Amino acid sequence: MSYPVSEIQEALWQVTDSIPISAEYEAPTLATFFTPPSHIRALRLHTPLVVGARGVGKTFWAQALQKEDVRSLLGQAAPDLRGIHVTIGHGAIPCEEYPSPSTFASLLPGHDAASIWRAVLLKACVSAAGLEPGADMPHSGAEWKTLVPWVADNPERVDRIFLDADRAFARQGMSLLIVFDALDRVASSWKDIDELTTGLLRTALQFSTFSHIKTKIFLREDHCSRISFSFPDASKLLASKVELSWTRAELYGMLWKRLCNGEGASGQCLRGLFAEHLPGSLEERDGAWFFKNTGELTDNVLKLLFHCLTGPYMGKDRRRGMPYTWTVGHLADARQQTSPRSFMAAIARACQDSHDKKYAGMNYPIHYESIKSGVQIASQIRVAEMQEDNRWATELLKELRGMNVPCPFQSVQDRWQEAYAEGPSALVRMHPSHTPPEFESAGWAEVRRQLESLGFCLTLSDGRFNMPDLYRVGFGLGRKGGVKPLS
Structure with missing residues (x-):
């Protein structure tokens, strides 16, 4: 190397010291974004559903698509992103373009989830297309408790506005992309989250018929697996789904x-x-x-x-x-x-x-x-x-601290049974909002299956329980010859 080790070491420290390693959200810039070739299909205008585990870049890409300078560069690999207008339909940062969790909670008991999302989409389309929908429609600054009932009571009128917006975008030679992210935060319980997410997916499927209004939904992997996709034509969404990985x-x-x-x-x-x-x-x-x-x-x-x-x-x-x-x-x-x-x-x-x-x-x-x-x-x-999303799982795995892996699953089960004498049903009562409801009548084998689906652990060919270093070290488990946990 033509550079002294000390100089390179100082340079590395200076550059990496500015990376917000524990922050979930980092605004994309021309200097920070890197587009893996495998992600291009996920970013294209006509990809409605993007799925990925936590930390793979869903929120990063959701924000990148909203930035014109970054989107311009993405357009070199995905030409359909050129000349589009992007707005947010839901995201991690609260704003007036969509209801807050408390507002969703107040709307959901009396209104179909699809009507709530149609109100969000209506507001985005009217604003972006510059339409004047008429005096009877609530104005753009109206509260959601006023707009959502109007949308529910006037389905034909709302459909006409969407059609007018699509034609307006066609005349302008542009398309509107409405991005949805952080849907696991729309409510405090999985029941409401799943209902709202299903309503959005159904609505997005209806919008796939428009040529100049498109939606893109970023979903967490475990969140997507909870959705039944039993509504009509759901297979079309699943067929076009793109999974993010690196x-x-x-x-x-x-x-x-x-x-x-x-x-x-x-x-x-x-x-x-x-x-x-x-x-x-x-x-x-x-x-x-x-x-x-x-x-x-x-x-x-x-x-x-x-x-x-x-x-x-x-x-x-x-x-x-x-x-x-x-x-x-x-x-x-x-x-x-x-x-x-x-x-x-x-x-x-x-x-x-x-x-x-x-x-x-x-x-x-x-x-x-x-x-x-x-x-x-x-x-x-x-x-x-992961504790923020799956407290039941992290509380369980904390009980294994001090053990060595791989180990017989019976040893793991004994630890869990000692901590939760009532079995997995105790987790539902302790963490009711985000614990899988099926744990109410499940055994520890089902709990292990759920943990494996989240990537926390795996079962070896001989049946033993194992945990990758990514989690083993943090949860304080040992492995012969492996990286030591921090005390």
Whole structure:
């Protein structure tokens, strides 16, 4: 390398220190967004349903689609995103474009969920198309308790307004995309969440007949699996569903996009290091650096780049594995999926740890012990995130602290039974809002199945219970020769 280890180490610390590793929402910018080739189909105008686990980028993409400068770049790979208007139909940040959870709660008992969403869509279409729907319709600033009943009582009139809006967009040579995200936050119980989500999916299916009004719904994986999809033509939605995931090369490509866009001398140093392996592959546009050809970012190239930072081994020799594969592998859940948020959290921690500790005899900017520290921190963050969505699951897994895995499932079941003498039904009473209602009459085997579907654990071929490091470390379980949990 033409750059001193200390200089690269300082640059890495400066760039990764600014990454909000534990924040769920980060506004997309030209310098931060990286589009995996596998995500392009999910972002296209005619893809109505996008599903992904927590941390894979659903909210990031929902926000990116609303930003004109980012959308313009996305349009290079997805031409149907050019010349469109994007508005939000529901999101993580409260705004007047859709009801708040308390407003949903007040509307739901007396109104069909589909009518509520039709009111949201009506407001978006009237505003974007610049229509004047008539004096009898509540004005755009009317409260939802006024607009929703009017929509429910005037179905033909509402359909006519939607048709007029679609024709208006056609005359203007544009399309309207209405984005829905964070639907697990529309209500406080799964019963209401599922009812509202099903109502939205039914409504979105009806809107698929319009040529210039489109909807895009981002759903969490476990949320989607709860929906029955038993309404007419639901198979059409499922057939067009796109699942978000990240390959190993895509994760490292995202990392180098962030590193190459570092500010000042730090960014210059890391761009120089990148150029040593891929000369002439970066270009600057609008104050940000981009890859000219993401197809060049193969595993072979990215492995060499990363090992310039870490060295080739996770120890003194090859027996401990290679950092390039080890890092992603130890951040994967039980379904072998690694989220970009967990990955970036681990890398940021590793850079900080190496910068602060200055391990003796370091020949590379990132020490392999720092990468292990990064996995520990990423695991803690992941456990805290999942606790927000699945408290019943995290409370159960906390009971296993101190155990070693793999282990017989009977040992796990004994721990759970000791903590919850009444069995899984106790979880329903303790956490009624988000615990699967089927636990009321289920056994521990069904609980294990639900945990496996969420990626918390897996069953080995010999029947033993196992847990990936992403969760094992955070929940305080041990593994022979594995990364140690933080005390």
